[in-house]
Amino acid sequence: GGQVRGASQPPSAPATQPGASASTSAAPAAVNDKAFVYAPNLDVVTDWDPATSYSNENIAMQNIYESLTRYNAASQKPEPRLATEWSSADGGKEWTFKLREGVKFHSGNPVTAEAAKKAIERTMKLKSGAAYIWDAVKKIEAPDGGTLKFTLKYATPLDLVASSGYASYIYDTSVVEKVKDGTTDAGSGPYTIDTWAKGKETELTLKAFDDYWGGWKPGQYKKVAFRVTPELTTAWQLLKNGEVNFVQRLNPQLFAQAGSTPGVQATRTPSFQNLMLLFNTESGPLKDVKVRQALQKVLDYDGLAAALEGAGVKGSGLVPQGLLGFTPGLEPKQDLKEAAELLAAADYGPDLNELKLSLTYAQGDADQQLMVTLLSSQLKKLNVTLQAKPMQWNAQWDLGKKKGQDIFVMYWFPDYADPYSWFVNVFRSADPVSFNLSYLKDEAIDKAIDALPQLTATDRAAAEQSYADLQKKIIEEKAAVAVPYVQTYQRALTAGVQGYVDNPAYPNVVSFYDLTLAG
Amino acid sequence: MTVVEPRRRLPRMPDRLAAFGAVLLVLIVASALFAPWLAPYEENDPRPLDKLLEPSSSHWFGTDHVGRDILTQILYGGRTSLAIAAAVLAVSALVGVTLGVVAGYAGGWIRDVIMRITDIFLAFPALLLSLALAVVLQPSVTTVILAIAVTWWPWYARLSASVAASVSTRSYVDAARCLGVPAPVIVWRHVLPNSITPVLVQLSLDAGGVILTAAALSYLGLGAHEPTAEWGLMVQQGQALFTTNWWVVTFPGLAILVTAFAFNVLGEGLRSALDPRRTVIR
Amino acid sequence: MILRADGVTLGYGGRPVVHDVTLDITEGGVGLIGESGSGKTTLARAFLGLLRPMSGTITFNGKDLRTAGMKAFRKAVQPVFQAESLDPRMSVARSIAEGSRDRAAVPALMEQVGLDPALAARRPHQLSGGQRQRVVIARALAVRPELLILDEPTSALDVTVQARILELLEGLDAERLLITHNLAVVERLCRTSHVLFAGRVVESGPTGELLRRPAHPYTLALRDAVPRLGGQPPVARGRTEAAPASEGCPFRLRCPLAVPECESAPEPREVAGRKVACHRAELVLSA
Amino acid sequence: MIRVRDLRVAYGDRVVAEVPELDVGRGECVAIVGESGSGKSTTLLALLGLTEGARVSGEVSVCGVDVMKARPRALRAVRGAKAALVIQSPQAALSPTTRLGVLMRRALRLHGVTGGPSLTGGAGSTGGPGTMGKGARGIDAVMAQACEAVLLDPAILRRYPHEISGGQAQRFAIAMAIALGAEVILADEPTSALDVTVQAEVVGVLRGLREERGLAVLLVSHDLALVSTIADRVLVMKDGVVVESGPARHVLRDPDHPYTRELLEALP
């Protein structure tokens, strides 16, 4: 017999067209029976397990599962979610979280400290995806139903860790083994899975969880659909037609158009993701720090920002604004004269030797391509030939691990809102090479990096200072990296949607629960 | 007395399509060759402040997202695209015709082996093979050439094998064998020259297809890459701007269309002149 | 005698089309006649070493073609094929010199076959059918063959041209195996003849005798079907559309004289100075 | 049956056939002989208006229809129905994917031959659904009779062209002429692709039809010997011009023109 596609409801129950006229026909403030349609550019879900999930599916999972805390980008601090309050002791090596009362998993089981303990322990045991965030945890205890106590091996800002976009979920371990096929979930969030059809255009639909602890108000969306739309122009046209409500990333031109299109609202938020040009400090022509410094000064940062038209903004240092350790005054500047002098000092230049540099960057990334275009045309004038190779990530990384290029271009963003991620992964020496693709090896720097977590957990001001010092050292003194821009999210929504806030700590995630349809 | 003239219900069209295609093509090739003299601006000269200017008297085709003159880029890009087409066709014809002619002349198990290999490559989805190869070899113009040639040669092998097989049954081949001419000489002197015409026609029909495929590969980011100017790449970069800045994608798209069209017209014209039947798809 | 087929079976792709043929090429010209598709060309190709026998042997001066050094044989036996056997891209001179690689001899050869040496630079399509056939002959003669195998050398030509080519052939001093539909031509050029039917030699003997008093019903039918100038209209004997029988006498389904005995294959036997494969040869002779 | 005066056929500027006079009467057999390219086929095709792209002038009437002036419709009615063509290569002359019977039936329908006594000669070849059954049966009978007239087994109608022999194909072409009630058969080298034994048979059929049914035959051939055995009158062409014409006996016994003489002498 044939199987039936879609329809968790009986076919007799009529439903109105989702989103079809979300922007125009304002529904009365009564019930919002429209579905909110999100247009991702890739398949949504590849892994339904909240412990191991480490990909796009967090767009949906952040609405299905909840963690103890959530990062608030405005206050730059974690705020309550499943935990209502928390405190640390023993120089950041002991953390106690108080859990919210009366919260239920979608399975009907209550969210207790014991359940949370089991969930985190399972995540740690599976050691997959972003499970490393819990590496510092030595022991978890649940002294009573509402208290969760962590003992750590070393000091760490666990409130930040608990707000991570991945692997921080508290889930119902008694049903989690059944979530693989996407028919059920083990979460406690406002939404639960309605249908999932891998490979279909409308891949996933969510429906409201009626017993959500936050309760439901009229105007909130009780249905959410994910409609996979790989092409930007298609997504834009669907949005204009009101067929989708949210497009996660627009290019500058479409963004500009979105601003002036009736029925569409546009938002722009700087992200926590920045582009890095990692210079090979260990071998090749860039071993010479003067050449690296010259490179830092060659790139036309302002021209690039102008060309990006808001898709990226010039940052300051390694840490994007909105995170601890953001240090103003480290903005890069183009200075061709100085660059030429530095190069000449290293015997390169228009009248001296030709310099040949190889660069690898991500295939298919228009913004990186733009950067490469500008960089190579600038370098050409200085008798520097840039051989830029677009590569797929794993090929690029493979080559990088073998130290096969002079400049490695990549994005970096933290898994939880803590700048430590950049330093420990990218600039702390490691053998074999993993992500420290500038191959920087400096004991003093390593030591300073290792001290960061404890400072963050205990003395934020000291941590801030340490971050500032480290950035100056790495960028100015060692010239191991250039940071051309921090990405900006340029998103568009249908006009009737209210309550949208972009949280850069959770890239591309829309908190559907916070949205209402104007009426 | 009655004179019956040939019936003339519809006006007869002079069949000058081949000539038309040839002229068009000469113009295209010339414009690519003389790009440095024809181009109004310097190649690959981004001026971010002049980006996305509409077509005007100073930028006939407008400027792209980094402020390069699109006309200039198209003229230079023609060099890449045409060079790719020429190289792909040369490589695949060389491989395909060699194998095909040998298979066609030798017959028997040699033919079987060669044809089975050809079949395998034909059954392998061409674009996937190209894509896979492009991934293996890293994107570059050479990669594009190899990647497309790998999927292209079987057509020539097949075509020339069938033609060579029929040529090999001609009695002048038998006569040459009876005169004691060695097999390689027979292939070179008789079989090859007499099987080449349909291949040549097919080559000109295919050139357009190669340009389109190369464009598609670049479009996917697997072919030519910055700062090489190439039409497919230009389309790829401009594609997301289609609704806001139509000229960025339209002009390179038209360049591809016109060139592919010119090759097709030439090939089709040649074919109707020489051989009405054969068509092989790209 | 230089070339001899002994119990040769020939075929394409494992399917035999010529069965168990034994045949000598003797002096004075040998003719091969038979209807279209009876295997004449196939046999000729085998004699030229272009086709390997499925069974049986072909010997050249007593040596098996498969084992004997091909070099000596190669140039000794040359074909003159049905009309279009010139490479359309090669000039007359190149074609003629292809085997001998001796350009200097070309003008003499051309004159020998009655071609104006001024035509040397032309290509086949610039020549008439008769001229082309002469080039083909010259090319064969260039390597001084001992035997010419002529497969319908004139059938594509107009009668007037045909007559001149035949004259030329008569004057050559090489031995010849002539394949043709045209009985009058065989009569003129060949001392002995073999009649082929469905891949089998059904009758062989001196040409004149054979055509005057056929001993095989097929030879008879063939002779009577040939129209003669001002003569009686040609006569059709038997049902021509019947395919050759696969067992027994191959001609029996078309044979007006067939008897049940014909269902067993007739062995070739000597009758009235020639070899016939027919149970009813005596009856045919007396008709 | 056929009356030709001052026919001139030219491709471009080149005149490829010029026939001042050619008549074929009922039951007569006239032959055109000559070398390859002398314009024999062209002459024949011009009689049916089938010379594509040629300039034709003169007077041509076939079975009472003026071919030069007739509208395409009237011309198509003459073709097949009155004057039937039999061409050289037997199998190639039949569409490879059409069964012989289907071809014949289509041709019969086209010319309104239904076989039913009340319906013969009517222009309404398509007929209503009611007449179809009867008509179809009538057509079957006509087709069978035609086959028998040329010594063909009617079962052959179910075959495809590649399943029959050359002689059968030629006889089938003649059978079509009979079925369509043609009065003239125009035969362009009808036997040159056949074996002599088969050729004899086809010639026999043609002769029979002439004698029994009074069909007129216009025969094109380069085989003088063959022509001499069946033609009443002969036209000899050379380079597009008729060099000699007259009764067969006279032309072939003591020709007036040197070219005819040369032809005869060349016979082996």
Added chain:
Amino acid sequence: MIGYLTRRLGQALLVVAGVVTLTFVIMRLVPGDPAVAYAGPKATPEQLAAASRQFGLDQPLHVQLWNYVRDLVTGDWGTSLRTRQPVREDLFTAFPASLELVGAALILAIVVGIPVGVLAARHKARLPDLGVRLGSMLAVSVPVFWLALTLQTVFASHLGWFPVAGEYDASLDTTSPLTLWTNITIVDALITGNWPIFTSTLDHLVLPALVVAAYPAGVIAQMTRAALIEESGQEHVRLERALGFGETTILTRFALRPALNPVLSLIALVFAYSLVNGFLVEAVFNWPGLGRYAFNAITSADTPGIAGVTLLVAVVYVLVNLVVDLLQGVIDPRVRTR
């Protein structure tokens, strides 16, 4: 006939075996560790090792090839590194969607291409012929992505005549859920009488099918024209003229059928070709088909995914060619006896 079929089947198997080997070789050639693709961009060394073990990448090459073949034969086409679903299931969703699109496009191409080819042949060297030739050459020369974008912007976005993207209106899944039999939406909608989904799918199909059809329609028209012109140069056409048939009748009733065989081979080729090459169109029109799947697999170095698509397309190619061989026998009796 039976002998011929088994021979052809044997050849087909050989080809498929060749494709499998070639695929395996290419999979191993792709640089970068497939385990990296699976474990994600920030994987730790332990995670990489685990992924390697899971995919058997730590085994020697010949063992890998053997395992690969064994798995294929037992129906295990591996797990996609990208979607983390069994490749076979992925293909089971993607392939029918492509089949629907390519099928519709080919029907369109045939319905347009053949009559247009006949028209051109009928009026050879005259205005309609010139028009058809130029038109068909334009159709084969136009870059599909450009055509797709233009049609979408003009007919869907500006004029609103057709939907912008998608296979059918997803809301219909709740109002009139579709029972799946073949997994091809339009076919299932038709056989279960689900008219809302049927009409919606049809509506959504128009633009993408038009784009995919452009190239096939062009070549089919060219081929039909060429084959017909050649066929009408055959002797039999002269006989048919002499029998009094009109030109159009001759072309359509006598010449078209024998001329159809090369057209049919062409259609088979175009079919296999379009399955994957439609990926750009699929991307623009949100069509969740095989081309897009293949493209994603390639760009994310999803070797099992690539291998799966390759194998599927090869099998389809081989099958379609078999079917065409049989069809050619039906159309042209000469082929049967060959």
